[in-house]
Amino acid sequence: MSGLVVTPINQENRIMAYSIHLEGDTLKVDFAKTDEGKPIPAAGDVIVQDVQTRVSQMIASGELSGGNLLKIDGRISVAASYTLAHEVAHLYRVVAVADTRLGAYVVVSSTTPEYPLGSRIDFHTGKVIQGKTLAELSAPSFLIRRERDVLRIEINNGVQAGGDQILRDAKAQLQQLINSGQLPGGKLLKIHGRSTVLASFVLALELAHRYSAIAVFDPKIGDRDLDRYMITISHTPDYQVGDRIDIKRDPCQTVKVVLCGAPNTGKTVFRDGLKEAILERDDVPQDFYTISGCPDGDGSWFTPTAQKYPELAAELKAEYKAKFTPEFAQDKARTVDVIKNSLLLFDVGGKISAENELIMAQATHAVILAKSESEVVDWQAFCRKLNLSVIAIIYSDINATTDEIETKSPQLKGTVHRLIRGESVKTRPVIQELAQQLVELASLS
Numbered sequence: 001m002s003g004l005v006v007t008p009i010n011q012e013n014r015i016m017a018y019s020i021h022l023e024g025d026t027l028k029v030d031f032a033k034t035d036e037g038k039p040i041p042a043a044g045d046v047i048v049q050d051v052q053t054r055v056s057q058m059i060a061s062g063e064l065s066g067g068n069l070l071k072i073d074g075r076i077s078v079a080a081s082y083t084l085a086h087e088v089a090h091l092y093r094v095v096a097v098a099d100t101r102l103g104a105y106v107v108v109s110s111t112t113p114e115y116p117l118g119s120r121i122d123f124h125t126g127k128v129i130q131g132k133t134l135a136e137l138s139a140p141s142f143l144i145r146r147e148r149d150v151l152r153i154e155i156n157n158g159v160q161a162g163g164d165q166i167l168r169d170a171k172a173q174l175q176q177l178i179n180s181g182q183l184p185g186g187k188l189l190k191i192h193g194r195s196t197v198l199a200s201f202v203l204a205l206e207l208a209h210r211y212s213a214i215a216v217f218d219p220k221i222g223d224r225d226l227d228r229y230m231i232t233i234s235h236t237p238d239y240q241v242g243d244r245i246d247i248k249r250d251p252c253q254t255v256k257v258v259l260c261g262a263p264n265t266g267k268t269v270f271r272d273g274l275k276e277a278i279l280e281r282d283d284v285p286q287d288f289y290t291i292s293g294c295p296d297g298d299g300s301w302f303t304p305t306a307q308k309y310p311e312l313a314a315e316l317k318a319e320y321k322a323k324f325t326p327e328f329a330q331d332k333a334r335t336v337d338v339i340k341n342s343l344l345l346f347d348v349g350g351k352i353s354a355e356n357e358l359i360m361a362q363a364t365h366a367v368i369l370a371k372s373e374s375e376v377v378d379w380q381a382f383c384r385k386l387n388l389s390v391i392a393i394i395y396s397d398i399n400a401t402t403d404e405i406e407t408k409s410p411q412l413k414g415t416v417h418r419l420i421r422g423e424s425v426k427t428r429p430v431i432q433e434l435a436q437q438l439v440e441l442a443s444l445s
Helices: 044-061 078-091 163-179 197-207 267-279 302-308 310-320 326-338 354-360 373-385 429-444
Strands: 004-006 018-023 026-031 067-074 092-099 104-110 120-122 142-147 150-155 186-193 211-217 226-234 244-248 255-261 289-292 343-347 365-370 389-397 404-407 412-417
Touching: 018 044, 044 078, 044 226, 067 078, 067 104, 078 092, 078 104, 078 197, 078 211, 078 226, 092 197, 104 163, 104 197, 142 163, 150 197, 163 197, 186 226, 197 211, 255 267, 255 354, 255 373, 255 429, 267 289, 267 343, 267 429, 289 326, 326 354, 343 429, 354 373, 365 373, 373 389, 389 429, 404 429, 412 429
Parallel strands: 026 067, 067 092, 150 186, 186 211, 255 343, 255 365, 289 343, 365 389, 389 412
Antiparallel strands: 004 244, 018 026, 092 104, 104 120, 142 150, 211 226, 226 244, 404 412
């Protein structure tokens, strides 16, 4: 086996970093907080171990005793989805996971025709709705290929599909590999690439009985010159859930772009639109990655949820919102530092502060979004202090009806119009131009 397996987690006197409890037929899951409401900093390997520990406790106590239907609702990482799927699916005939974008629970595991795989259970009515089948789409929305001992997975950005369709396509693609003999089973399978929570449940349940252990790549816990995987499922004493596997890789340059600027300029809407614009390009780097650097409750789920279910999005945002603490800033700074993907995009809070200085110091480039020249001057000075190259200065005008591009080179300058929550802005000319420049910048690194 290549790489080094380490177990860095010390369980003694450690507060659980992930919360799981049962309410009726719904398993409520979320990242844990202290009594003061502060998030408990924890890397992905800690989270997956806490998921396994907590579910094992609930099974041993009889709290999770199995049955017909288990619904799962709350925030969960992709890696933790593998662990949770493996721990609970065998107890219930049907497991369904909440997707706020769809306003429904999506069936990720089923042994009964009443709940077909990928069907939706409406949040409000409980009605079961079956979506499109694979044959009705021009191409699969989820791609899988085998490279030696690594399963490469990818969301097909050229296909517009909901989470339920991506789940079904992941299942079909995986079945093709199994039927062709490319996934014969073995001791360890490493999984690398972009996935959704729903698709990860399917991958976990299809692969867990074929391999003694499943390891998932997590760029947030990597290190210089290392690809770091975490064990999410294990049937062997050789690996424990939460163990890390470090794989040496060739050193490479990375472009880390921070989206910064004054508050109430629409940074979250701009970030999500820019992310979509980049992902829809044919030349997008396969390892393009985005994270949020501010505890404002706006995850990648927020914009698509707000477009369809604004009240639900507002409710979840308020629930997930946390305080901007030094501990949060230190954790985010480390995350940005260790990510070695060729292109990383992240945003920060709207204040020039010690916390933002700590996080932004890990970036290589900056994009400033502001409403006035005075705001631009302040953030330019802040970026100069951190030796960040400001590649774009964008003015946000809520009352404008069109975008304006003043200059493209050597620095993109312009105005973006109407950054409104719930509206898709990926086709705005300024956002399209910036997406092109970021992809080209990453290709030169």
